Amino acid sequence: MKQYILMLSILFSQDYQIQPITFTDVQLHDQFWAPIIKRNAEITLPYLLDKIEESGLSHGSILYKTIEGASYILQANENSKLEQYLDTLIASITKMQGEDGYISTFPVDESERWGGVDAFGGKGGANELYSSGHLFEAAVAHYLATGKRNLLDIATKNADLIVEVFGWGKIERFPTHPEVELALVRLYQATGRKEYLELAQFFLDVRGPNGSEYTQSHQKIVNQHEAVGHAVQAMYLYSGITDIFAYTNIQQYQSTVNAIWENMVNKKLYITGGIGSNGIHEGFEEAYKLPNMTAYNETCASIASVFWNQRMFMLNGDARYIDIIERTMYNAILSGVSMSGDRFFYPNPLSSIGQFQRASWYGVPCCPPNLLRFLGTIPGYIYAQKDNDLYVNLFIGSTGMIELSKGLVKVIQTTDFPWQGNVELKLSPDRPSLFTVKVRIPSWARNKPVPGTLYRFMKNENKPLIITINGEPIKYSVEKGYAVLKRKWRADDKININLPMDPKKVLAHSKVEANSGRFAFQRGPLVYALEAPDHQEGQVRNIVISPNSTVKMSYQENILNGTHVLESEGISLEHQQNSDTMTRIKRPITAIPYFLWANRGPHEMAVWIPYKDSAATPIIVPLETLASTSMVRATGGSKNLDEINNQYVFPLNQHLPKVSGYFRWPLENKNKIQWVQYLFEKPSEVSSVKVYWYDNKPMIMTTWYENDPWPRCRVPDSWKLYYRDQSGRWQPVQNKGKYTNERDSYNLLEFNSVITNSLKIEVLRHETFAPCISEWIVNK
Numbered sequence: 001m002k003q004y005i006l007m008l009s010i011l012f013s014q015d016y017q018i019q020p021i022t023f024t025d026v027q028l029h030d031q032f033w034a035p036i037i038k039r040n041a042e043i044t045l046p047y048l049l050d051k052i053e054e055s056g057l058s059h060g061s062i063l064y065k066t067i068e069g070a071s072y073i074l075q076a077n078e079n080s081k082l083e084q085y086l087d088t089l090i091a092s093i094t095k096m097q098g099e100d101g102y103i104s105t106f107p108v109d110e111s112e113r114w115g116g117v118d119a120f121g122g123k124g125g126a127n128e129l130y131s132s133g134h135l136f137e138a139a140v141a142h143y144l145a146t147g148k149r150n151l152l153d154i155a156t157k158n159a160d161l162i163v164e165v166f167g168w169g170k171i172e173r174f175p176t177h178p179e180v181e182l183a184l185v186r187l188y189q190a191t192g193r194k195e196y197l198e199l200a201q202f203f204l205d206v207r208g209p210n211g212s213e214y215t216q217s218h219q220k221i222v223n224q225h226e227a228v229g230h231a232v233q234a235m236y237l238y239s240g241i242t243d244i245f246a247y248t249n250i251q252q253y254q255s256t257v258n259a260i261w262e263n264m265v266n267k268k269l270y271i272t273g274g275i276g277s278n279g280i281h282e283g284f285e286e287a288y289k290l291p292n293m294t295a296y297n298e299t300c301a302s303i304a305s306v307f308w309n310q311r312m313f314m315l316n317g318d319a320r321y322i323d324i325i326e327r328t329m330y331n332a333i334l335s336g337v338s339m340s341g342d343r344f345f346y347p348n349p350l351s352s353i354g355q356f357q358r359a360s361w362y363g364v365p366c367c368p369p370n371l372l373r374f375l376g377t378i379p380g381y382i383y384a385q386k387d388n389d390l391y392v393n394l395f396i397g398s399t400g401m402i403e404l405s406k407g408l409v410k411v412i413q414t415t416d417f418p419w420q421g422n423v424e425l426k427l428s429p430d431r432p433s434l435f436t437v438k439v440r441i442p443s444w445a446r447n448k449p450v451p452g453t454l455y456r457f458m459k460n461e462n463k464p465l466i467i468t469i470n471g472e473p474i475k476y477s478v479e480k481g482y483a484v485l486k487r488k489w490r491a492d493d494k495i496n497i498n499l500p501m502d503p504k505k506v507l508a509h510s511k512v513e514a515n516s517g518r519f520a521f522q523r524g525p526l527v528y529a530l531e532a533p534d535h536q537e538g539q540v541r542n543i544v545i546s547p548n549s550t551v552k553m554s555y556q557e558n559i560l561n562g563t564h565v566l567e568s569e570g571i572s573l574e575h576q577q578n579s580d581t582m583t584r585i586k587r588p589i590t591a592i593p594y595f596l597w598a599n600r601g602p603h604e605m606a607v608w609i610p611y612k613d614s615a616a617t618p619i620i621v622p623l624e625t626l627a628s629t630s631m632v633r634a635t636g637g638s639k640n641l642d643e644i645n646n647q648y649v650f651p652l653n654q655h656l657p658k659v660s661g662y663f664r665w666p667l668e669n670k671n672k673i674q675w676v677q678y679l680f681e682k683p684s685e686v687s688s689v690k691v692y693w694y695d696n697k698p699m700i701m702t703t704w705y706e707n708d709p710w711p712r713c714r715v716p717d718s719w720k721l722y723y724r725d726q727s728g729r730w731q732p733v734q735n736k737g738k739y740t741n742e743r744d745s746y747n748l749l750e751f752n753s754v755i756t757n758s759l760k761i762e763v764l765r766h767e768t769f770a771p772c773i774s775e776w777i778v779n780k
Helices: 002-010 033-055 060-076 080-096 128-146 150-165 180-191 194-205 231-248 251-267 299-316 319-336 367-375
Strands: 026-028 351-353 383-386 389-392 398-404 407-415 422-429 433-440 455-457 467-469 477-479 482-489 493-498 504-508 518-523 526-531 552-556 563-576 582-593 604-606 608-610 619-621 631-634 673-693 718-724 730-732 746-764 770-777
Touching (some): 026 033, 033 080, 033 367, 060 080, 060 128, 080 128, 128 180, 180 231, 231 299, 251 299, 299 367, 319 367, 319 433, 319 526, 422 433, 467 482, 673 718
Parallel strands (some): 389 433
Antiparallel strands (some): 398 407, 407 422, 422 493, 455 504, 467 493, 477 482, 504 518, 518 526, 526 582, 552 563, 673 746
């Protein structure tokens, strides 16, 4: 432990003026984060180690992040069995390293090295520099946990090779996926070898121009002012820039990160703290384009955002950055892992029609080990120190030992946050001392849901925030979002603060079209969501809640193993087909913390709730047709077959959606001809059908789901309708017009009247995409 403290004393101390109190000096005793961190160590870690065994160490960065996360767990709690197991993994890594220091978990010929500097290139997608970055971070974490140099020696040998190969007058190229930049800084902090710091700066300065926004190489670093491209790459890159500024004091670097931060927070941040709205390139979109159902919000991006915001706080001492950290931790990050600790979200959308569920693993499983390494270090985000100033950043029940310039201070924080707003800080300096305690006043306690101009409360309340010391209310000033409490502190002095925790309704900027006519529930830092299991119709997109509705918090034992929910009253909208009638039914409304959604299976979910009828999706009262009473069969099984004949789909208008559901023929079924069949209750006369083909071409997302929630659907190349004659043989109908296959509309086919007990559609599928059908209407 002494070695650990000595090592950590140089980390950040030479560069950032404000230093976080390391997580090993903070012990949690709260009822919110402590159980999550325990689950992380006891369930998530063994689960990931098993997955690594199954994969045969094939993903370098995944292996390294898992070792890093395991090392943080070792730092907090000694575990000889885990330490021995890590040694076996490290021994395997040693065998992968070449004599010159090159290392890749993929077999790579010497002529194919450094493919990763161009993209996810190199043989097998080696991406060596990105993986090396995670190796360096893991090596430092493992060394601090155990004092062993086995992984650190591998890392420095690899770093020395990279120093030899890359630089001005050598290979003058940058890694497409940043990570090695910030990791080289960390390796420099651990070893004192300045060439690592210089190489990190080189990788920044060589980036751009004439590249792409996707890789943040469209301009030189110092000329960039907007958050663009792949969100995870961006956050790692901006963290690296911030690190290098802290050492070099090159003002252009600071101007860059300040401008980009302002752009992200004011124009591109989700209310949950998630970032990266575009699922195709997993990154940022244009300003104010924040869709809900197709929101990407990769878990890794949210974690990386915390890393960057922590660095920005350490530079500036501004509570705005901690506000973003808190927002992201409690919502966008925590939703990434299930209550069981072994199921994970890669994207984190803000709306669902039931197509999303956490997966046990992914083709590129970067998010689970990122969660592992972040969750284990949460205590390190609670407190910070600068000279004789003690920062209280997060409200988590804990005991921290903080070394100020005038001595050691023990802080005991007692709170039931985020469920309650009462916070007590008991200070015990080793001797009576004059120092300053800076307690963050969250933006949401100062009439701002989150820093920036992107969101606002529907109604503001100007209630004074009372702080007491030893029971007496005191006057205080606020600097950069902190209540500044300077005095001579003595043992057992107590600070009490009661943060306002009334449920609030949040509105988005008028330019965010996706949230027009909608609000979101927020209480403290927690964002809430409506989920289908808590509502009578088993749907939530049909719900409208008045802006003036009363909202209260309650604890419900029978919901999600017991949680605090918001309760209100709303209206369920129902629309009768072939009429202008809209039925409005009063319903009780329950909202759960967003991070808990999808723990009861895939269901409808919505964060942004309509307060205008035009923003809601009414429940459609189905038509009674010949199809609605028929049995349905199809090639490829029975999943979602009931979507074909539930008679719910309408062309788009101001009230109604294009699609409520659809049936997709299995993508893996390569037969060119697919079919779907209705079996009528009795022979009937029919002369027309209407078919609504589903084509989701504009909604394609690039995800790593086990079961893609956005399967590739296309209208069929062609289709034909058959009826079964009295002898049981299939006959083509005598159509009166052309077969059409228009998307987003009904395709009417009229034919000579037949009496039959069954109709069948045969489709000629697209070469690479599955045909999908939303509705097939057959009138009596």
